[in-house]
Amino acid sequence: MQLHLYNSLTRKTEPFVAIQEAQKIASFYACGPTVYDFAHIGNFRAFLNADVLRRTLEAIGYKVNQVMNITDVGHMTDDGVADGGGEDKMKVAANRLAEAKKSGVLPDGVELDPSDPLAIAQYYAQAFMEDSKILGMEIIDDAETNADVMPRPTQYIAEMIAMVQTLVDRGHAYVAADGVVYFDVQSFPEYGKLSGNTMEQLRSGEGGRVNMETQAVKKNPADFMLWKPDPNHLMRWPSPWGEGYPGWHLECSAMATALLGNVIDIHSGGEDNIFPHHECEIAQSCCATDSKSFANYWFHTRFLLVDGGKMSKSKGNFYTLRDLVSKGASPAAIRLELIRTHYRSNANFTMQGLKDSQRQIDRWKRLADWLCTHGCVHVTKRPLQQAKEQFLTAMCDDLNVAGAIGFLSEAVSSYAVDIDPVDDGGDSTLADELEALQVIDSILGVIDLESCACTEDIDVDKIDSLIEARLDARSSKDWGRADEIRKELTCMGIEIKDGADGTTWTRIVQ
Ligand code: AMP
Ligand code: ZN
Numbered sequence: 001m002q003l004h005l006y007n008s009l010t011r012k013t014e015p016f017v018a019i020q021e022a023q024k025i026a027s028f029y030a031c032g033p034t035v036y037d038f039a040h041i042g043n044f045r046a047f048l049n050a051d052v053l054r055r056t057l058e059a060i061g062y063k064v065n066q067v068m069n070i071t072d073v074g075h076m077t078d079d080g081v082a083d084g085g086g087e088d089k090m091k092v093a094a095n096r097l098a099e100a101k102k103s104g105v106l107p108d109g110v111e112l113d114p115s116d117p118l119a120i121a122q123y124y125a126q127a128f129m130e131d132s133k134i135l136g137m138e139i140i141d142d143a144e145t146n147a148d149v150m151p152r153p154t155q156y157i158a159e160m161i162a163m164v165q166t167l168v169d170r171g172h173a174y175v176a177a178d179g180v181v182y183f184d185v186q187s188f189p190e191y192g193k194l195s196g197n198t199m200e201q202l203r204s205g206e207g208g209r210v211n212m213e214t215q216a217v218k219k220n221p222a223d224f225m226l227w228k229p230d231p232n233h234l235m236r237w238p239s240p241w242g243e244g245y246p247g248w249h250l251e252c253s254a255m256a257t258a259l260l261g262n263v264i265d266i267h268s269g270g271e272d273n274i275f276p277h278h279e280c281e282i283a284q285s286c287c288a289t290d291s292k293s294f295a296n297y298w299f300h301t302r303f304l305l306v307d308g309g310k311m312s313k314s315k316g317n318f319y320t321l322r323d324l325v326s327k328g329a330s331p332a333a334i335r336l337e338l339i340r341t342h343y344r345s346n347a348n349f350t351m352q353g354l355k356d357s358q359r360q361i362d363r364w365k366r367l368a369d370w371l372c373t374h375g376c377v378h379v380t381k382r383p384l385q386q387a388k389e390q391f392l393t394a395m396c397d398d399l400n401v402a403g404a405i406g407f408l409s410e411a412v413s414s415y416a417v418d419i420d421p422v423d424d425g426g427d428s429t430l431a432d433e434l435e436a437l438q439v440i441d442s443i444l445g446v447i448d449l450e451s452c453a454c455t456e457d458i459d460v461d462k463i464d465s466l467i468e469a470r471l472d473a474r475s476s477k478d479w480g481r482a483d484e485i486r487k488e489l490t491c492m493g494i495e496i497k498d499g500a501d502g503t504t505w506t507r508i509v510q
Contacts, residue, residue, distance in 0.1 A: 001060045003396045005053075005266075006344060008274060008298040009194050013398050016057075016297065018265050024062050028054060029256040029295065030139075031269035031277070032068040032150065034075040035124035036093035038320040041338060041349060042311055044135060045304040046270040048335060049343040049399070051137045053268070053299060055443045056395045058138075066139050067259045070128065072121035072152045073235045075248040079277070083182070083214045083225040088245075090117045091234050093124070117234050118154065125152070131321045134331045135338075136445035148259055153251040157237045160246045160254040163288045164226045164239075172287040173226055176217040181227040181241050185220055188283045194298060195275035224280050226250050249280035253294070257285060267295035271302050301343045308348055324354070332446040333358035339444075340401055360405075363412060364437070364447045370417040371434040372452040376491035379433070380426030387411035388436040395443060408440055431491045458507070463494055467503050470496075 003016040018026045030050040033039045039047075047068075054064045071089075078086030098114035112120055129150070133140045143149040153160070164181055167173035172187045185191040185202070192198055202222035215221055227250070229242030236243045246254075256264060262285070269278060278298065285294035306317040324334055336357040341347035387407045394404035421430060434452075441447045466485050473481040489496055489505070496505045 001392055001396050003056060003060060004398055005297055005299065006398050007296075008300045009295075014297070016265075018062065019263060019296070026057050026062045026064050026266065027260040027264040028057075028064055028066040028266040028268070029252070029260055029264050030066060030068040031252060031267075031273050032070050033124075033128050034071040034089050035121045035128060036075075036089040037096075037124060038322060039128050039131060040311060041306075041319050041321065041324070041334065042304040043270075044131070044321065044334075045338045045347060046268070046301040047132065047137060048135060048338050049301040050268040050299070051139070051445075052339050052343075052395075052399060052401065052443060053266070054138060055445065056392075056399060059392060059439065059443055060396065065260060066142065066149070067256065068139055068150050069252055069255055070121075070125045070150050070152050071248065071251065072118065072125070072154050074153060074246050074251055079248065083180075083218070083223070083247075085214075088234060090121060093117075093120050094234065121152070121154075125150075134325075135321065135335050136331070138445075151255045151259060153246065153255065154235065156251070156255050156258060157246065159258045160250050161227070161237075161239050163250065163254045163257070163284065164241075164246075166288045167226065167284065170287060170290075172283075174219070175241060176214075176219075178214065178217045179229045179242060180214070180217075180225055182218055182223040183226055183280065183283060183287075185222045185224070185283065188287055190286070191222070191279065191283050193279075194282060195279050197275060197279070224249060224276060226284070247280075249277055250284060252277070253281045253284040253288070256281075256294075257289060262289035262291045263293050264295045266297045266299055268299040268301070271300045274298075274300055299343075302346045304338070304347050304349055306349045319349075329354055330358060330361075332361050332448065336361060336444065336446045340405065342402060343399060360409070361446050364408070364441075366417050367412050367415055368434065368437055368447055368449055368452050370415070370421075371430045371437065372493060374421050375429060375431035375434065375493050376488070377421045377423045377430045378426050379421070379428050379430060380424050381414075382428045382433060382436075383411035383414045384433040384436040384440075385428070388439050391440050391443075404440075405444075429491045431493055434493070458493075463489065463492070463505055467496065467505065471503065 004013050005016050006013045018024070030047065033043055054066055057064050073088065073090060075089045076086040077089060077092060094114045094117055097112050097120060101114060110123065112123055129140060129143065139149060164173060167183065168181065173181055173183050175181050192202060225247040227239055227241050227244055227246055229244035230236060231243060233245045236245055267278065282294045286292065306319070309315070311318045321331070321334060325331065333354050337349060337354050338347070340357065387410065390407040391404045394400040394407060437447070438449060441449060466489055470482050470485040473485065486496060493507055494505050496503055
């Protein structure tokens with residue numbers, strides 16, 4: 001099965017072909033959070049859609065090497081201007097915490113030193129990892145075994161300085177009168193291609209707001225900052241251009257190159273990342289590595305709206321995962337609600353929508369439990385196995401989640417879980433149907449299959465005696481009987497493996 005994916009760079013839906021297609025390996029850089037506060041559900045819409053893309057690639061056979069940065073320095077509040085205007089977001093957090101400290105109230109009663117930005121970043125990064133795990137983001141499993149999967153810019157300063165030096169040496173960057181190193185956008189004719197901004201628009205400041213202070217020293221208003229010497233910045237490092245800090249855009253280019261290579265398959269982010277962030281990343285990376293392309297596919301998720309408008313604290317509709325869970329919402333329902341609308345449309349989050357998602361998950365879970373308890377029943381019809389193919393086909397059509405869920409719902413409706421199933425002697429079993437549901441949920445990630453009814457009261461003695469009987473059958477070369485026993489175990493939801501240390505078993509539903 002081949003994935004077709006909309007590419008923001010070409011504005012076309014294209015067949016996905018990985019750089020390492022023959023090995024079925026896909027590289028994927030996802031722009032992650034800036035850890036100056038708890039991530040909100042809008043942020044998670046972007047991250048979860050990236051997770052759905054990753055899971056879809058895995059379901060069709062790719063190994064996905066995914067990296068997601070956790071920004072702990074250099075992301076400025078004025079990030080619509082590509083030259084480091086405003087205040088570092090970590091400084092915003094430090095100020096907020098200093099205020100909180102004065103009034104004696106810190107979030108969750110935590111002791112955080114406002115003068116220690118790295119400790120603040122670590123605190124919110126930890127919270128982000130916990131929330132991401134609760135929401136079923138697969139990258140967390142990789143991050144638990146390999147720290148390089150979720151890199152922090154403060155640990156890649158040497159790589160960033162080297163990239164700036166290369167850009168200066170190649171004539172793509174210059175030191176301006178204010179001592180700041182800027183990227184010279186005119187040295188890269190493709191600047192503007194991703195966002196659709198022409199050089200004319202950028203020159204007049206239409207492509208992004210213009211910072212009047214820096215206009216005087218830059219060659220072009222669209223030139224953006226790579227390194228800023230600043231003796232007062234809350235975090236700073238020595239560099240050939242003075243003690244200072246890196247630009248936010250540079251961070252992603254340097255980390256993506258260091259961890260995934262010069263050219264990557266997929267790069268994701270929210271729609272607001274297109275300009276200037278990703279536009280700048282492309283310019284830096286292509287010029288520093290002398291490559292025609294930085295990422296072959298650009299994947300952008302449109303914004304999440306809440307109650308039809310922007311999420312805002314004053315409207316009382318600004319939610320983090322923690323807020324919703326404390327109101328009684330389940331993480332699975334939140335996940336489904338955040339991924340069910342096509343990623344290229346705005347999604348509208350409502351409490352009613354959340355309830356509907358929960359109801360749907362409950363139905364799927366009831367069916368999973370029923371299939372589990374009747375795994376040995378032989379059936380001719382196989383609605384979930386058919387739905388699995390249709391589901392994957394819909395997902396491969398630029399992640400048509402709503403269409404895919406439609407096929408699942410249809411299959412689920414064909415079952416009556418209040419009554420016992422009829423064994424019609426067909427050549428499929430309800431355990432096979434459950435396996436199909438498992439594949440579907442490997443992408444959705446919302447049905448708690450681990451706690452399926454059948455896995456709760458598993459009869460270990462019966463499994464052991466069946467395995468022993470199978471070994472006896474094998475030693476007397478009764479292959480037919482050995483095979484029958486294997487099938488019996490399979491329909492009980494048990495998979496066996498013969499290895500050097502004898503026969504071991506695992507539950508099919510993991
Ligand atoms: P930030 O922590 O501000 O760097 O944002 C992290 C990610 O969340 C970025 O990829 C943003 O594009 C994305 N994002 C922010 N707000 C929303 C929203 N309301 N809906 C969807 N994505 C968002
Ligand atoms: Zn980024």
